[in-house]
Amino acid sequence: MQASSKPILVIGGGVAGMTAAVEAAEVGFHVLLVEQEPSLGGRVTRAHRYFPKMCPPTCGFEINVRRIRQNPRIQVHTLATVEEISGTAGAFKARIRIRPRYVTGSHSLDDAALAQLTSERDDDFNEGMSKTKAVYLPHDMAYPPLHVVDREALSDGDAEALSTLCPPGSVDLDMAEEEIEVEVGAVIVATGWRPYDATRLENLGFGRCENVITNVMMERLAAPGGPTGGKIVRPSDGQAALNVAFVQCAGSRDENHLPYCSAVCCMASLKQARYLREENPDAQATLFYIDIRTIGREESFYYDLLEDDHVSFVKGKVAQVDEVADGKDLSVDVEDTLNGETLHGTFDLVVLATGIVPNTADVKIPYELTYDEYGFVDGSTNVEGIYAAGCAKRPCDVSRTTKDSTAAALKAIQCLQGGE
Numbered sequence: 001m002q003a004s005s006k007p008i009l010v011i012g013g014g015v016a017g018m019t020a021a022v023e024a025a026e027v028g029f030h031v032l033l034v035e036q037e038p039s040l041g042g043r044v045t046r047a048h049r050y051f052p053k054m055c056p057p058t059c060g061f062e063i064n065v066r067r068i069r070q071n072p073r074i075q076v077h078t079l080a081t082v083e084e085i086s087g088t089a090g091a092f093k094a095r096i097r098i099r100p101r102y103v104t105g106s107h108s109l110d111d112a113a114l115a116q117l118t119s120e121r122d123d124d125f126n127e128g129m130s131k132t133k134a135v136y137l138p139h140d141m142a143y144p145p146l147h148v149v150d151r152e153a154l155s156d157g158d159a160e161a162l163s164t165l166c167p168p169g170s171v172d173l174d175m176a177e178e179e180i181e182v183e184v185g186a187v188i189v190a191t192g193w194r195p196y197d198a199t200r201l202e203n204l205g206f207g208r209c210e211n212v213i214t215n216v217m218m219e220r221l222a223a224p225g226g227p228t229g230g231k232i233v234r235p236s237d238g239q240a241a242l243n244v245a246f247v248q249c250a251g252s253r254d255e256n257h258l259p260y261c262s263a264v265c266c267m268a269s270l271k272q273a274r275y276l277r278e279e280n281p282d283a284q285a286t287l288f289y290i291d292i293r294t295i296g297r298e299e300s301f302y303y304d305l306l307e308d309d310h311v312s313f314v315k316g317k318v319a320q321v322d323e324v325a326d327g328k329d330l331s332v333d334v335e336d337t338l339n340g341e342t343l344h345g346t347f348d349l350v351v352l353a354t355g356i357v358p359n360t361a362d363v364k365i366p367y368e369l370t371y372d373e374y375g376f377v378d379g380s381t382n383v384e385g386i387y388a389a390g391c392a393k394r395p396c397d398v399s400r401t402t403k404d405s406t407a408a409a410l411k412a413i414q415c416l417q418g419g420e
């Protein structure tokens, strides 16, 4: 019965979408997994390690990739977006646009040869802190493990050079965009999140002060595959960061920016303070917070750091970050609400714990769905046959995301079986 039912369309191939796909496929349902980027994994693959166990992102990711590769019922489309959905539960039609990769997959490409190319692009995987060649592998763990050509970045000269640098038939610059139409029984929206635009936090100095970075940049600085090979350094001079301020709720819980709590930023900064302390036993971390929000077993993560005399906590919302008059160090102004004192500290790196914005705030799913006022898919008023999971629904960590995805897969299966 399962094998003949219509597939489930999963939009977004981050941890939410991958989990929903394998859960549904492993009980016999067909799944179309549609990801707009050249590879699967979403935001978690960009983390150095993930709380609460501090494992590298390879852990869960590689298991999910293996489950996807081994399961013929899952069809993956990368560089793909869903342009239109029509119909109703059990009988949706979707139009999927697939952008060209320009790499055929017939042979693997050699990065040493591609190093001769001169055209480069900002590496979005490293949050723009490094460059890749215009023909690049998205990252070390990329699945599918295929290079991709950034056609806009590739110069005419480099386009010609590819015929000598790559095996015959491996690159096809004439590859065209494709559109396919599919019939699906249910849809899972797993489109995830992007970081809040820190340049809008004018008082906190991002974009104005070289040594103010965001929490997502910090993940890449700490990662061995990141722009500094895993060294947490100041962007201005490449010196080790020894005295770091973590500014919590940078935009979140703020009526002028994101009025809601982004749920993961406290744990993310506690984790990043650990990265710093593990890398350099002399380094000092100071967390400026409104409330520290950790729950369940995550609380011990916080309590452990309280024991570290190189980590301090100041309860207060940071008012201003500026470069000090004679250099690239940063002054941080804040009122310590526990004793009413105004503090004026100096740091060599400031990390803004910017919050989570749903991707659906910018690009809506092409079907009439209800969103809350911030753009998250509103689960309480969902359309029958369309279910959201992970950060498309609300800010959440990986553990909550995967539970959500399993639930969404179950709802989709019930819909296919007419059990709603």
Ligand SMILES: Cc1cc2nc3c(=O)[nH]c(=O)nc-3n(C[C@H](O)[C@H](O)[C@H](O)COP(=O)(O)OP(=O)(O)OC[C@H]3O[C@@H](n4cnc5c(N)ncnc54)[C@H](O)[C@@H]3O)c2cc1C
Residues within 6 Å of the ligand: 011, 012, 013, 014, 015, 016, 017, 034, 035, 036, 037, 040, 041, 042, 043, 044, 047, 049, 050, 051, 052, 080, 081, 082, 190, 191, 192, 193, 194, 215, 216, 219, 264, 265, 268, 271, 354, 355, 356, 359, 363, 389, 390, 391, 392, 396, 397, 398, 399, 401
């Ligand atoms: C600084 C920071 C550190 C964090 N660290 C941790 C941690 O240590 N542990 C932890 O548990 N959680 C952590 N999190 C939270 C974690 O990142 C999220 O729980 C997780 O990313 C949610 O997965 P997701 O699949 O819902 O979204 P995403 O990871 O955003 O994946 C969504 C995917 O959908 C794709 N997509 C979007 N729109 C479309 C579209 N229209 N069509 C096709 N594809 C689309 C995207 O390209 C992406 O691949 C952290 C968050 C932050 C901000």
